Amino acid sequence: MNDNRSGATTVDVYLPEYLRRASAGLRDAALSRRRFIKISGFVGGGLVLGLSLGTERVAAQQHNGHGAGPSREVEFAPNPYVQIKPDGTIVLFAKNPDVGQGVKTALPMIVAEELDAEWSRVRVEQAPISMELYGPQFAGGSTSIPMNYNTLRRAGAVARAMLVAAAAERLGVPAEELTTDAGFVVHAASNRRIGYGELAEAAAALPVPDPASVKLKDRKDFKLLGKRVTGVDNFKVVTGQPMFGIDQRVPGMLYATFTKAPAIGARVSSANLDHVKSLPGVKAAFLIEKKGNAIEFNPSSDAVSSGVAIVADSTWSAFKAKRELRVEWDESDASRDSWSEAVAEARRLAQSAPQSTLRDSGDVDAAFASADRTVEAFYTYPYVAHADLEPQNCTVWCKPDGTAEIWAPTQTPQAAVEAVAKFLGVPQSNVTLHQLRGGGGFGRRLANDSVVEAAAISKRVGAPVKVQWTREDDFAFDYYRPGGFHAFKAAIANGKLAAWQDHFITFTRGGGMPATSANLSPDEFPARSVPNARILQSMIPSKMPTGPWRAPGSNAIAFAIQCFLHECAVAAGRDHVEFLLEVMATTPPPQQAGPGGFGMPGLNPERAAGVIRLAAEKAGWGRKLPEGRGLGLAFHFSHQGHFAEVAEVSVDADRRVTVHKVWVAGDIGPIVNLSGAENQVQGSVIDGFSTAMGLEITFEKGRVQQRNFDGYPLLRMTQAPEVEVHFVDSDYPPTGVGEPALPPAAPAICNAIYAASGHRVRTLPLTREGFKV
Amino acid sequence: MRLKVNGRTHELGDIDPTTPLLWVLRDTLGLVGTKYGCGIGACSACTVHVNGTPVQSCQLPVQSLEGQEITTIEGLAGPDGTLHPVQQAWIDEDVAQCGYCQAGQIMSAVALLNRTPKPTDGDIENAMSRHLCRCGTYNRIRKAIHVAAGMIERTGSEA
Numbered sequence: 001m002n003d004n005r006s007g008a009t010t011v012d013v014y015l016p017e018y019l020r021r022a023s024a025g026l027r028d029a030a031l032s033r034r035r036f037i038k039i040s041g042f043v044g045g046g047l048v049l050g051l052s053l054g055t056e057r058v059a060a061q062q063h064n065g066h067g068a069g070p071s072r073e074v075e076f077a078p079n080p081y082v083q084i085k086p087d088g089t090i091v092l093f094a095k096n097p098d099v100g101q102g103v104k105t106a107l108p109m110i111v112a113e114e115l116d117a118e119w120s121r122v123r124v125e126q127a128p129i130s131m132e133l134y135g136p137q138f139a140g141g142s143t144s145i146p147m148n149y150n151t152l153r154r155a156g157a158v159a160r161a162m163l164v165a166a167a168a169e170r171l172g173v174p175a176e177e178l179t180t181d182a183g184f185v186v187h188a189a190s191n192r193r194i195g196y197g198e199l200a201e202a203a204a205a206l207p208v209p210d211p212a213s214v215k216l217k218d219r220k221d222f223k224l225l226g227k228r229v230t231g232v233d234n235f236k237v238v239t240g241q242p243m244f245g246i247d248q249r250v251p252g253m254l255y256a257t258f259t260k261a262p263a264i265g266a267r268v269s270s271a272n273l274d275h276v277k278s279l280p281g282v283k284a285a286f287l288i289e290k291k292g293n294a295i296e297f298n299p300s301s302d303a304v305s306s307g308v309a310i311v312a313d314s315t316w317s318a319f320k321a322k323r324e325l326r327v328e329w330d331e332s333d334a335s336r337d338s339w340s341e342a343v344a345e346a347r348r349l350a351q352s353a354p355q356s357t358l359r360d361s362g363d364v365d366a367a368f369a370s371a372d373r374t375v376e377a378f379y380t381y382p383y384v385a386h387a388d389l390e391p392q393n394c395t396v397w398c399k400p401d402g403t404a405e406i407w408a409p410t411q412t413p414q415a416a417v418e419a420v421a422k423f424l425g426v427p428q429s430n431v432t433l434h435q436l437r438g439g440g441g442f443g444r445r446l447a448n449d450s451v452v453e454a455a456a457i458s459k460r461v462g463a464p465v466k467v468q469w470t471r472e473d474d475f476a477f478d479y480y481r482p483g484g485f486h487a488f489k490a491a492i493a494n495g496k497l498a499a500w501q502d503h504f505i506t507f508t509r510g511g512g513m514p515a516t517s518a519n520l521s522p523d524e525f526p527a528r529s530v531p532n533a534r535i536l537q538s539m540i541p542s543k544m545p546t547g548p549w550r551a552p553g554s555n556a557i558a559f560a561i562q563c564f565l566h567e568c569a570v571a572a573g574r575d576h577v578e579f580l581l582e583v584m585a586t587t588p589p590p591q592q593a594g595p596g597g598f599g600m601p602g603l604n605p606e607r608a609a610g611v612i613r614l615a616a617e618k619a620g621w622g623r624k625l626p627e628g629r630g631l632g633l634a635f636h637f638s639h640q641g642h643f644a645e646v647a648e649v650s651v652d653a654d655r656r657v658t659v660h661k662v663w664v665a666g667d668i669g670p671i672v673n674l675s676g677a678e679n680q681v682q683g684s685v686i687d688g689f690s691t692a693m694g695l696e697i698t699f700e701k702g703r704v705q706q707r708n709f710d711g712y713p714l715l716r717m718t719q720a721p722e723v724e725v726h727f728v729d730s731d732y733p734p735t736g737v738g739e740p741a742l743p744p745a746a747p748a749i750c751n752a753i754y755a756a757s758g759h760r761v762r763t764l765p766l767t768r769e770g771f772k773v
Numbered sequence: 774m775r776l777k778v779n780g781r782t783h784e785l786g787d788i789d790p791t792t793p794l795l796w797v798l799r800d801t802l803g804l805v806g807t808k809y810g811c812g813i814g815a816c817s818a819c820t821v822h823v824n825g826t827p828v829q830s831c832q833l834p835v836q837s838l839e840g841q842e843i844t845t846i847e848g849l850a851g852p853d854g855t856l857h858p859v860q861q862a863w864i865d866e867d868v869a870q871c872g873y874c875q876a877g878q879i880m881s882a883v884a885l886l887n888r889t890p891k892p893t894d895g896d897i898e899n900a901m902s903r904h905l906c907r908c909g910t911y912n913r914i915r916k917a918i919h920v921a922a923g924m925i926e927r928t929g930s931e932a
Contacts, residue, residue: 100871100908230867237872238860238879240806240846244872247805255800280789316789316796319812389810389818389873389907439808439873440907471811675867679910683870686909709815709905718898720911 076200078162078208080133081111081155088183088197090117093127095134096144097411098233099388099441101738102676103144105232107152109673113224114156114217116180117196124232129413129433137435139411140446140548141598142639142736145672149734154211159203161214166202167194219670219731228675233437245409245436248395250464254283257318258453258467259325260307260477263702265295265543266334267306271327276310279324281317285310288456291423296509297479297516297547299415299446302423305477309457315468322470335543335702342483343380345540346505350378350487354503354536359522362532367499371491375571378487379560380763382696383480386549387712390439391474396420396454397464403430404455405464409438411445419448420455442687443548447479472707479547480697482507482518486560491532492572497583499532502561507546508539515542517552521595524557525603525637526565529587544699550687551739554596554638558743559692559750559764562634566751567760576633576751577616584609596638600735603637607667610728611635611644614665618726619646628652629660630755634747641740642667645685647721649752651759655771659689659721659749667728668735674727681741682723688745690715694767719773774839778802779848790836795819797835798845806846806876816905820877821845827884846876849883858928859883862921870908878904882918891922 076084083091092108108124111117129137136147160180167185168175171192179186184193236243261267268287276285285308292303308327312318368374395407404424410416413433421428438445454467469477484506491499506518513519520535527533549555569579587605594602612635616622619631629650636643648660662685671677694713698705706712750761753771763769774790776783776797783802793812798804798821810818812831819830822844849857856864859882869875878901885892885900892900897918906914 100869100873102870228867230864231869231872233872234864234867234869237869237875238846238856238863239850240804240876242805244808246809249803249805314792314796314800315809316792316800319796320789320791387907389808389816389871389905391809438871440871442907468809471813679867679870679913682912683909686911687907690909708813709811710813714905714907715909715911716902716905717911717914718902720909722912 074201074204076159076162076204078159078203079155080127081152082115082159084159084196084200084203086197086200088121088195090115090122090183090196092122092124094124095127095137095148097137097139097413097435097438099139099409099411099438099445101139101144101441101680102231102673103139105229106672106676107144107148108232109224109229110149110152111156113222114153115160116182118182119224119229121183126435129417129435131414137414139441140443142641142739143598144736146600146640146733146735153216154214157214157216158209158211161209162203162206163196163199165206166199170194170199170202226671226674229673230675243437244390244439245395245407246390246393246439246468248407248436248466250395250397250407253395253464253466254311254313254461255315255318256309256311256454256457256465256467257322257470258288258307258309258457259322259327260305260473261327261329261331261334262476263329263331264335264337264545265702266329266331268308269328269330271308271325273308276321276325279317279321281313282321283311283313284461285321286460294449295543295545297447297545299412299448300418300422301448302419302452304423304449304452304456309460311457311461311465318468319470337542337544337702338700339383339483339698340700342507342540342542346380346485347378349505349538349540350485350503352538355538356536357534358520358537359527359533359535361527362499364499364501364532364534367491367493367532368489371493371498373492373571375490375492375568376488377564377567377762378485379564380485381483381556381559382698382764383483383544384549384691384695385475385478385480385697385706385712386440386442386444387475387714388438388440388442388444391471392444392450392469393467394451394454395464395466396451396458398424398455398459400462402426404432406431406433406451406455407436408433408448408451409436409445410448410451411438411441411443412448416448416451419452423452423455424459442550443552444478446548449477471709475706475708475712476704478697479516479545481549481555482515482546484518484556486564488560488564490564490568492568495572495574497526497530497568497572500526500530501534501536503536503538505538505540507542507544509542514539515546517546517548519553520557523591523595523602525561526583526587529583543702551638551742554636554743558634558636559746562636562744562747563750563761566632566747566754577612577621580612580633580635581609584612597640600640604642607642607728607730607732608635608637611642611665611667614726614728615644615646615663618665618724619648619663621646628756630752630757632748632750632752632755634744634751636740636743638743639740640668640735641737643741643744645744645748647745647748647752649749649756651753651757657693657753657766657771657773661722661724662745662748663724663726664741665726665728666737666741667730667732668737668740669730669732670734671727672734677727677737678725680737681725684739684741685723685745686715686720688742689721689749692746692749692764692766693719693771693773694765696765696768715773774836776835776838776843777841778804778843779845785835788835791834794821794830794833794835794838794843798830804845804847808873808876810874810905816874817881817903818874818877818905820880820904822880822884825884825887827881846879849879857883858924859886859918859921862917862924866913866917866920868910868913868917870910874904874906878906878914882914882921885918886922886925890925892918
């Protein structure tokens with residue numbers, strides 16, 4: 001078996017690399033390596049963080065050794081996450097980028113819990129980018145919580161222990177007699193309380209204890225974790241203060257557009273640069289040569305596409321000039337890909353011998369020979385775009401002395417530094433990145449292509465430059481979620497699933513490997529759960545750029561697999577919940593590093609069964625519904641999260657679909673911020689429905705056909721279902737929730753469409769099968 | 774030309790008169806709370822008020838706005854910094870995920886409540902369906918508008 005695995009055994013290559021670094025000791029290294037060296041005597045100014053020019057205090061500057069200076073106050077900063085000022089202000093540093101997934105609130109909450117800080121007095125700041133101080137800093141794979149939970153708890157607990165020790169000294173009582181409460185150390189016996197701020201100076205003078213030695217709270221004593229907390233940046237959001245990448249302004253900054261070829265991979269032959277340079281507000285216009293291969297997804301790549309830069313005195317001058325730009329493109333190396341031809345090719349491949357066998361366990365042929373029934377179906381899903389509402393942008397200043405500053409709404413800031421340093425041929429220490437909020441990420445901002453473009457243009461013009469993509473650029477130059485096809489065949493014997501075969505047809509950019517995010521694990525559910533399972537693979541060569549899109553792989557695989565499993569249940573004459581639980585019951589215990597676990601344990605059948613039962617119960621599974629209305633179920637495990645969803649859907653005679661409500665049951669261990677977690681789940685379900693309903697990226701002659709939101713109809717409020725969220729209160733380690741609630745949404749809705757109408761959806765988006773909202 | 778934004782008059786000098794209001798706000802005046810999403814009037818992230826009416830600022834050449842009263846997200850709170858009930862409800866209900874579309878959403882919600890102090894779900898959907906939220910915060914937006922309507926009713930404050 002497994003004679004020719006797809007090469008990548010997890011869905012994406014970028015996360016395993018980060019996780020490898022993490023498991024090599026960085027997971028808790030941010031604390032242990034620093035040995036909690038005290039940082040005291042902070043001063044403002046100097047190194048500048050983000051948008052608040054000159055106003056933010058910078059944790060890194062002391063460590064960089066160039067922030068020293070006279071200090072009027074002694075601050076207690078036992079580690080890079082906590083700073084307590086004598087006035088009682090507590091500053092907590094959020095290490096990872098926030099692109100809407102809420103970690104800027106959730107990560108500091110973990111510190112605050114163990115610190116026993118009064119949350120309303122906590123100020124959260126975005127941490128500087130430093131592998132040495134913080135270990136890996138990125139927003140991807142729903143990993144912020146699982147990778148940082150223990151470190152952050154210890155960061156808070158160490159600070160608390162030192163404050164208690166300082167109070168014990170001051171009060172002349174044993175530390176054991178002291179407790180903490182909302183920013184105070186309390187000596188109940190003598191009814192005395194001392195605020196953390198008053199203890200800051202004394203605590204700063206104490207030795208920092210070994211983080212492994214401090215006592216952590218019992219979960220039952222948590223006061224903050226698990227509660228609903230509003231996002232720390234919400235005030236800025238509702239008052240329109242600068243915070244996003246696009247909001248960045250730097251003195252002397254110029255505004256640029258970068259125009260690439262409509263056909264993916266084409267190069268500039270010539271352009272009407274003289275005319276463009278004569279246009280109002282235009283400061284410069286020039287060609288940029290192709291470097292490396294920017295079509296290949298790689299966060300730390302310094303590749304840049306061939307194109308035309310227009311640099312102007314305002315965004316509008318640049319955009320207006322771009323309209324008058326005329327370019328001759330050399331398309332000799334360009335993509336000629338066609339989605340409609342790919343669909344035809346996939347159907348042909350499905351009828352042919354597979355190119356490789358990823359799995360062949362048990363005796364599949366014998367199982368089919370003795371089956372009561374076989375079920376066959378062909379599933380199709382399209383390419384889709386990330387469509388972050390904030391179009392890609394980045395501000396870079398390549399200075400004459402060989403240093404560079406980056407202001408970027410990136411999901412991978414450390415990779416962005418690496419990319420720009422490589423591009424400029426300077427050491428990474430020459431490059432400073434200011435992390436800005438991203439107006440949506442969904443995986444798009446894992447790539448730093450716009451960062452390298454901004455560096456290329458800034459270097460050429462010798463000034464700070466903001467590169468602003470138009471919405472049209474954003475649709476035309478994405479790393480798309482790849483489309484794919486599954487030719488399924490299943491054997492039913494005695495009402496049970498006896499054999500499972502999936503001939504997966506995907507895309508390759510060469511080298512015998514599927515394109516990024518276009519692979520299927522040989523262990524993907526239910527392959528290990530069925531006694532006889534075969535996974536086959538054929539690939540279609542393609543030059544279209546692909547990359548991780550929220551719940552990579554899972555976001556599409558779950559639709560095909562969970563709908564086909566429902567087909568099997570129907571063919572077996574079985575109730576779907578009962579059938580799914582039966583498959584779960586024959587699933588072996590979790591694998592280390594199984595599919596969907598991102599380097600962590602794989603699907604746990606008990607947790608899976610728990611959420612399936614819970615979703616069914618909450619939705620009133622089995623209840624009688626009027627004609628044209630039905631319930632549909634789906635389950636998927638990804639990113640360490642077990643999620644089951646039930647959708648209630650009606651379909652009218654014109655195939656108009658209404659999703660009335662979706663019940664979600666999730667098991668991600670203890671919840672950090674309940675409000676944020678529920679928001680992520682609700683958004684994931686709406687994203688899943690939106691994408692399944694009407695979104696697709698098609699291409700002909702290598703050109704993407706969708707140009708703006710008028711051709712890419714994201715769901716609007718009128719069509720959004722109610723989403724009821726239930727979390728299992730489990731004792732497993734807490735894991736992330738930016739992604740795993742998305743994959744089951746589409747199959748739950750499609751299975752409900754079958755229940756409501758008898759129509760089996762096998763092609764997405766639903767509009768392709770004549771459905772509408 | 775002159776432009777009146779949030780009660781303050783700005784002299785724009787020799788600006789290109791075809792410049793959309795959006796880019797005048799963002800690049801010329803530094804009021805970056807109003808967001809660029811699509812440039813074709815499809816997403817409404819750029820919504821501001823002109824004489825109290827919500828409009829898509831990416832579609833409005835600045836030359837058409839001389840003498841008009843423009844309000845942006847930055848001008849919504851009171852002079853003493855008191856948040857508008859809609860802003861407060863957005864915080865209380867923790868509406869935002871990425872937050873990028875929310876300034877536009879809030880501007881439309883405020884205009885709705887000025888017209889219709891006690892909106893039904895249908896009123897809300899009619900007023901808000903021109904907005905896109907990529908994160909899918911629609912249910913919280915709907916709820917926050919109801920909450921804001923309740924706050925305004927209780928305090929009798931001018932929305």
